[in-house]
Amino acid sequence: MKKRIAALVGLVGLSLHGAAMANDTGKWDYLITNARIVDGTGAPWFRGAVAVDEGKIVWIGASKPDETRAEKVIDAKDRVLSPGFMDFMGQSTLVYLTNPASAQSRLTQGITVHLSGEGGSPAPQNDQTQPEPVMIAGKPYRWRTYAEYFKIMDDLGVPVNVVHNVGAAQVRRVVMGVEDRTPTPQEMEKMKTLVDQAMRDGASGLSTALIYPPGNYQTTGELIELAKMVKPYGGFYSTHMRNESNKLLDSIDESIAIGQGAGIPVQIYHLKAAGVRNWPLMQKAVDRIAAARVAGIDVTADIYPYIRNGIGLGSFVPPQSYAHGPQAFYKTLSDPKVRAALRKTVETDTSWENWYDHVGQDWNNVQITDDALGADLVGLSIAQAAKKRGKDEWTFVFDTIAAGGVGVAPLSMNEEQKHIGLRAPFMMINTDTSPASPDVDGLAVHPRAYGTMPRVLAKYVREEKVIPLEEAIRRMTSASANRLGLYDRGRIGVGYAADLLLFDPNTVQDHATFENPAQYSTGMDYVWVNGVLAIDNGKMTGARAGKVIRFSKPAS
Incomplete structure (x- = not known):
């Protein structure tokens, strides 16, 4: 009955105006009352209540219903209820399996969706790229394709929702190794086949890291050919560009050319103008992207809130x-x-x-x-x-x-360019690091592994007032969801997946520093992943309620 009612509520949507359905004899899993709802769209917050059942948002109202209708009622006490945050490039997802404690570094930031990208990727693999099995919970695992990797994640469970690009450099390693040379026609066909296989298995697009070998050996033409394999599946091209300093504008042009050559959207990872003499280029870079969008070119970008990068x-x-x-x-x-x-x-x-x-x-x-x-x-x-x-x-x-x-x-950036980037409406947020835990990683991490999203809320929203709260949350939720094609997430609306956060915007805080990065953020009092509490009143539950989100959308 609960599944049927949830489906019905999703169909009728908000036309219920907060009224309970007369034939609903079951109880909701959760009712969150007295919340300041920031719905992820950028609209002003409003006070209301939200009900969650079987992983979905099933009811929204301006006043709370009978509390006996829910198994558990949580009084928000005027805290903010928002969609879960999306990390637009969070590096490795394998860490969730090899070091489950690393999930805390993401969940305490409010991250419920993790995109794994850049030049490398978990698949494809061969005997050279994966010479030994990977030990997970004391057992050896091998895989060659995303289908095999995703099956492992499905079987073992993941704490957050995970999305995967296929790395162009990874494909090149499998076919050509790491040498700097032009692929033969046969090698090019093999690489295209591997990209197609990854997309059929559920990858969301093609990603690159053109500053690092062997990615920096890949030409624009080679990348266009690989990116063409993404188009039938509705995927996109994302890139750590070839240059983020004195040739920043040229690199943006190349990124756009790759997207246009393949006929797919473009996402520019961690946009920056590195190097003191190049700092004035940040405004020009934002203007270049904005002009492309006005011209009808689907290009967006993301940023992280630190003036030191990590390499x-x-x-x-x-x-x-x-x-x-x-x-x-x-x-x-x-x-x-x-x-x-x-x-x-x-x-x-x-x-x-x-x-x-x-x-x-x-x-x-x-x-x-x-x-x-x-x-x-x-x-x-x-x-x-x-x-x-x-x-x-x-x-x-x-x-x-x-x-x-x-x-x-x-120390390659300045605060002014962070402000410029954050004010651009097409900008999203990423951590650009893998999940981490103090016991395994120690101090060997960038503080963004622990502090990125709360730092945006604390430093750039609350303290410096660079952008308003609703706009910051839009960047981390619906804007990212739109680019990823996750049209059932990233918003608070009836029928949407119940990835939710409850926090006090006046106290949420990052604590990680470069001297002591292994410090968890605080203030995410409640975190739901697919309607299951991953953080309950400030305490980790250990739930593995995440999903491997697959994107298999071949042309009809």
Whole structure:
């Protein structure tokens, strides 16, 4: 009966005006009363009550109904009730299985939908990209396709809803390895077949990371051909662009050209203007995207609320250094002549994404975020760490890269460009990190793994008033849902999936810092995932109520 009633309520929608259906003899799972409802559309908040049953929102009213109609009544006490947040690029989802405790880093931010993207992806795989089975809960698992990977996630359960792009670099690794060369016609066909397979299995689109090998070896033409395989399924192209600094505008043009060449929408990941001399480009970048939209081109972007990005120290040398693979490159660093030549290139050549130039050629502006070199160096600059280890800066840098590198956070952006980005109506929000937990990851994470969404609400809405609450929530809910094609989520409306948050906008807060990133955000008092409480009055429930959301929409 409850399923039938929920379906009926979804059909009649809000025409009920808050009235209970006369033939409903069952009880709702939850009734949330006295809430300030921010519905995700950007509309002004309003006071009301919401009922949830069997994973769906089944009733909305301006005044609460008989409380005996629900199994559990939660008095919002004038807190905000909003749709669950969508992380537009949250990196790995495998972490939810290998380290279940990592879910807390997402749920305490209010994240209920996680898009996994960029150049790599969990599938496809082969014996070279996945030489050993992955251990999950003490058992070995292997997969080659998204169908197999999704089956594992279905069987084991996930704490949030997960969406997956197929990575263009991952496809290239499977077919060609990591070498810098042009694919043969046969290799190109194999890569296109793998993208098509991923889309048939339920991927949402094609994603790239064109700053990192082997993604940076992929030409515009190659990417257009791969992106064409996404079109029949209604997918989109998303990208960490080829350049986010002095060639930012050119990279936006390339991204748009790929989308237009394939006939699909475009999403630009973590839009930024990196490097002090490039900061004025942020407004031009936003204007470029806005002009494209006025011209009828479907392009959008996302941003994260930090002025330090997160990359590996190995990205401070030219990407061409890795043309024969990272291990081959590391071996060459034992030669002082190679080091000297690299240093000269890094100090003088800005034709590539030169992060050393972006930080003003000052190692004091590059902060260590990884405890791979020892916990005592986390939070220190490269200059400080080199001094502590008794080395000159360049020796420390090359020694570290040769040993496999370390995570760093370059001071590459400024607050003004964050304000510019957040005010753009087509901008969404992402964490650009995998889920994390203090016991497994320690200090080896960027603070955005723990603090992104609450930081937007605390810093840019409450404190600095860059955008209003309703608009911030729209970016993290319905705007992201529209791009993802999740038209049954991202809003508070009858018939929508019950991914919901209850929080006090005056107290919600991020706590993660670069010096101590492993600190959970606070203030998400209640979090529902598909109508199941994942956080109940501030306490984690351990529920795995998420779903693997599949997008298989072949042309008719």
